[in-house]
Amino acid sequence: MEQKIIPRYLTKYVQEDLNNKMVFVGGPRQVGKTTFALGFLEGGSERHPAYLNWDNTKTRESLIRGEIPAQQKLVILDEIHKFARWRNLLKGFYDTYKSSVSFLITGSARLDLYRRGGDSLQGRYHYYRLHPFSPAEISSSPNAHDIEMLLKYGGFPEPLLRHDERTWRRWQRERLSRVVYDDIRDLENIREISLIELLIGELPSRVGSPLSVRNLKEQLSVAHDTVERWLSILDRVYICFRISPFGAPRIRAVRKEQKLYLYDWSQVPDGGKRFENFVACQLLKYCNFIEDTQGYTMELRFLRDTDKREIDFVVLKEHSPIFAVECKTGERLVNSAAYYFRERTSIPAFYQVHLGKKDHGNAESSVRVLPYHIFCKELDLP
Numbered sequence: 001m002e003q004k005i006i007p008r009y010l011t012k013y014v015q016e017d018l019n020n021k022m023v024f025v026g027g028p029r030q031v032g033k034t035t036f037a038l039g040f041l042e043g044g045s046e047r048h049p050a051y052l053n054w055d056n057t058k059t060r061e062s063l064i065r066g067e068i069p070a071q072q073k074l075v076i077l078d079e080i081h082k083f084a085r086w087r088n089l090l091k092g093f094y095d096t097y098k099s100s101v102s103f104l105i106t107g108s109a110r111l112d113l114y115r116r117g118g119d120s121l122q123g124r125y126h127y128y129r130l131h132p133f134s135p136a137e138i139s140s141s142p143n144a145h146d147i148e149m150l151l152k153y154g155g156f157p158e159p160l161l162r163h164d165e166r167t168w169r170r171w172q173r174e175r176l177s178r179v180v181y182d183d184i185r186d187l188e189n190i191r192e193i194s195l196i197e198l199l200i201g202e203l204p205s206r207v208g209s210p211l212s213v214r215n216l217k218e219q220l221s222v223a224h225d226t227v228e229r230w231l232s233i234l235d236r237v238y239i240c241f242r243i244s245p246f247g248a249p250r251i252r253a254v255r256k257e258q259k260l261y262l263y264d265w266s267q268v269p270d271g272g273k274r275f276e277n278f279v280a281c282q283l284l285k286y287c288n289f290i291e292d293t294q295g296y297t298m299e300l301r302f303l304r305d306t307d308k309r310e311i312d313f314v315v316l317k318e319h320s321p322i323f324a325v326e327c328k329t330g331e332r333l334v335n336s337a338a339y340y341f342r343e344r345t346s347i348p349a350f351y352q353v354h355l356g357k358k359d360h361g362n363a364e365s366s367v368r369v370l371p372y373h374i375f376c377k378e379l380d381l382p
Helices: 011-017 033-038 057-064 086-097 144-153 157-162 165-187 193-206 213-220 224-236 271-294 336-344 372-379
Strands: 022-026 051-053 074-078 102-107 125-129 240-245 259-262 298-304 310-317 320-327 350-354 360-362 367-371
Touching: 011 022, 011 125, 022 033, 033 074, 033 102, 051 057, 086 102, 125 271, 144 157, 144 271, 144 372, 157 165, 165 193, 193 213, 193 224, 193 259, 213 224, 224 240, 259 271, 271 298, 271 310, 271 320, 271 372, 310 336, 320 336, 336 350, 336 367, 350 372, 367 372
Parallel strands: 022 102, 022 125, 051 074, 074 102, 240 298, 320 350, 350 367
Antiparallel strands: 240 259, 298 310, 310 320, 360 367
């Protein structure tokens, strides 16, 4: 059965870059990377001769022999990073066929970080990170209902497009099992794979709060460095990401604490934390989009001082803050921390987003309070 091809926010940028270099597309498992890549082929089918999946035994044997369908103008290589010497293999393909063939490479792990030796591919590719669906992708004019559906089913294509809780529950179990027993087991030398499963199960309850590695190590009965290494692995396979504090000079900002979020925010049981995680994912997507398409350095941080005043997110461009975002599920008064930090930092704009209907701001305070779907439109989030 052929998959329905849905236009994604990266399509035109990848198309442009395919004319000049290889394009790598990474992202979480089942986020739609294969479907996205097939959209560049006529018919969009996995049976197309230009689509080569490393998990297919015959395809794997051909690739190892250095064989590709050179008569095709575009060749898609899926999950090739599972091969230990994949970088050398790609370099050979590109240097041999770059004048006549474009290469699009996809994978669930971070293709730009898994470097298992071999010649560098530096200068031969552009890397894109494909994120789950956002409001702007599912509607040209997103509204509160769109946000509600995304919060309930997450941003991954299968559960989101089906709008069915049974499908969502089964998909959750199957996806995490495949991440643990396929991606992590294939790419990392981990004996305690069952403990990785326990760690993943703990993460939804840790979202949005300062992450205590010490607490996790005690719960799992392993060393501190082991938990750190496992969290880094989960970051590399796009299960979670961590953000660091923004240390403005005129406040006593915390320095070492980090906050953790999941790429699949629908796993988070608490409604307020789920909304915060959802916003974190959209802002990270915005940062990655600007980095991958325009080349600017972007960072997603949070703001917290030693007196526990906190703003959920600060977005930085070229190391300078451009706006801050506080998340509230209800239509509440402005968080007093926004006024406090506005006076003591160089952050030019503060937003407080919520799931209600009120849209108002204070001209003197420069703190805008607005529904999240309107925030998306005004900032033109991808």
